[in-house]
Amino acid sequence: MSSENGQGDGGAPPEQLALIRESVRQAKAPRAKPRTWRGAELAGERPVARVLVDKGVLHLDRYFDYAVPAELDADAQPGVRVRVRFGAGRHRVREGRREGGGLIDGFLIERRAESDYAGPLAALAQVVSPEPVLGPELLGLARSVADRYAGSLADVLQLAVPPRNARAEQRPSPDPLPPPPAPAAGSWTRYERGAAFVEALAAGGSPRAVWNALPGPDWSEELARAVAAALASGRGALVVVPDGRTAARVDTALTALLGEGRHALLTADAGPEKRYRQWLAVRRGSVRAVVGTRAAMFAPVRDLGLVALWDDGDDNHSEPHAPQPHAREVLLLRAAQDKCAFLLGSRACTVEAAQLVDTGWARPLVAARDQVRRAAPLVRTVGDRDLARDEAARAARLPSLAWQAARDGLRHGPVLVQVPRRGYVPRLACAQCRQPARCRHCAGPLQGQDGGVLRCEWCGREENGWHCPHCGAFRLRAQVVGARRTAEELGRAFPAVPVRTSGREHVLDTVPDAPALVVSTPGAEPVAEGGYAAALLLDGWAMLGRPDLRAAEDALRRWIAAAALVRPQEAGGTVVVVAEPTLRPVQALVRWDPVGHAVRELAERAELGFPPVSRMAAVTGPPAAVADFLRTVELPGPAEVLGPVPLPVTPAGRPRRTGAPPPGEQWDRALVRVPPGSGAALAAALKAAQAARTARGGVEGVWVRIDPPDIG
Known part of the structure; x- marks a missing residue:
């Protein structure tokens, strides 16, 4: 029966007939x-x-x-x-x-x-x-990380799955060992809930804790006992640490506690074949425990029972490659996905760790105050008023109190000297009025080169015949003298004492228990056998004065990391910090109260709407591209755009970081802030806008980073 003119088929109207025909066509179509x-x-x-x-x-x-x-x-x-x-x-x-x-x-x-x-x-x-190599659990985790950081799944899998090595795949993995017996609490008893935490892990529970470790070398053994407790319950464990030296200490502690073959060490130092072979042993279930650096946060541990992170404030936990996830956030996602235990440990305390406790998501693992006082060294301060009364010490950058502490400490063992910079003269200032020395052409900071030549860090021009535009003086001084220059000065002051340096070019792991001066940059401090007799923390103002939201938190973390290597006060351990004693981080160091400092920082950030109370994203790129991106992106309703503002120009000859402008180019940065609960919507909006731009092609790219670590 014909229906072309709208007649027939029961007199159905043409619109209904068209729907019927389409349904029949789809049903018959193969x-x-x-x-x-x-x-x-x-x-x-x-x-x-x-x-x-x-x-x-x-x-x-x-x-x-x-x-x-x-x-x-x-x-x-x-x-x-x-x-x-x-x-x-x-x-x-x-x-x-x-x-x-x-x-x-x-x-x-x-x-x-x-x-x-x-x-x-x-x-x-x-x-x-x-x-x-890609199981459902790892795929789900990678998708969660990509969504949280507005990135692509392929980029996350490049971080999660190591490159293939055919020879490693051909080697069979060993048979898995049976679970070890539950360990004793050991030195966990020093903490108020430490023993209960270990017992809960061994019983198959999933406690979540933020652990403020006491000074001294026992933290690696305590971390190993937590891993052993998770293994004893028949589950797996994953520990992520900031660097290879720290991983080696945890590896040694685990081997001493559990023996060989129960855990894998995943670090870049192992080489591609060995690392991939160990990664395969973990994926195949032959090994149930993993200790590693940043990339190990994705390790495919079977039946995960514990994820642990040590020193989450360390910059090494922040991945430089897209989408630039942070190990702490990845392990938080794993703890939620696998419903396993979570342990965030550090000698200091970040604001993010304090927030986990403040929200009730995690419980604090801290020691009583009398226990802290027995384990911590004596901390003394030298402020601006003390330096003003000691002109000779001010010129030499070492006040009399620091000299005396070094002399007394060298009678009993090594003395640690922490300086905030390496090299010789990273920053120069007028010797008379202390104004920073800047380039006459672009106002960039001047830097001393070999042979006494001055060069601008921004435009690269050499500066001949510099004089101060403020007071007319011609002499320069170092605002911050680096590790090598400090070592030379101390060597002349203590000619009979050996001086060792530890920094980026050459990092020492340990030093013997013998009188010596050990000059180190932050993060490169070697461990002294038996602990240091004293420590000098120089140029504290340089770390506190950085234009960064985390300047105070980072300074306190680096000071505590160095001071924790010093012997307890009962054994004569003394720390001298050259910084204004009235400042909050200095007072937190004197009282050895990093948790209290983090709690107060969290309260201030909540009042100002700063992360981690809010979620924030940074959009960087050429000015026109950033402006176009902000016009087209459909941000969630409560989003607030800060900026854009110009970024400092990358100096010529410096390596370019991910998301940083090419040398000599001017880029802008805008910050997008949303209140709690809108982070997922912000990430989705930014990802959709980026996808639309890349699909069009032919447009200048912008960099999007969720939760940037340095927002200034």
């Missing part, structure tokens, strides 16, 4: 069947492979369907690495590497019987390895 370009035979069951291609571009942050040839059926299982054709067979360039024939790496996510795509499907070109 489902899209995967076909290869060459018509090769396909897998009999689930012939469709859903693949995540290794393209860290936001508008391609989705899965693509490919056909599974019969010859790849057995190896093409979820989680394996594959190679596929992408981009209509054209050559693609990624990170300077040409992908011949349009082939690109990817991960096979799942196998399906049918595809949602109606057109022909290209076939999988190759299964790189039958080893399934």
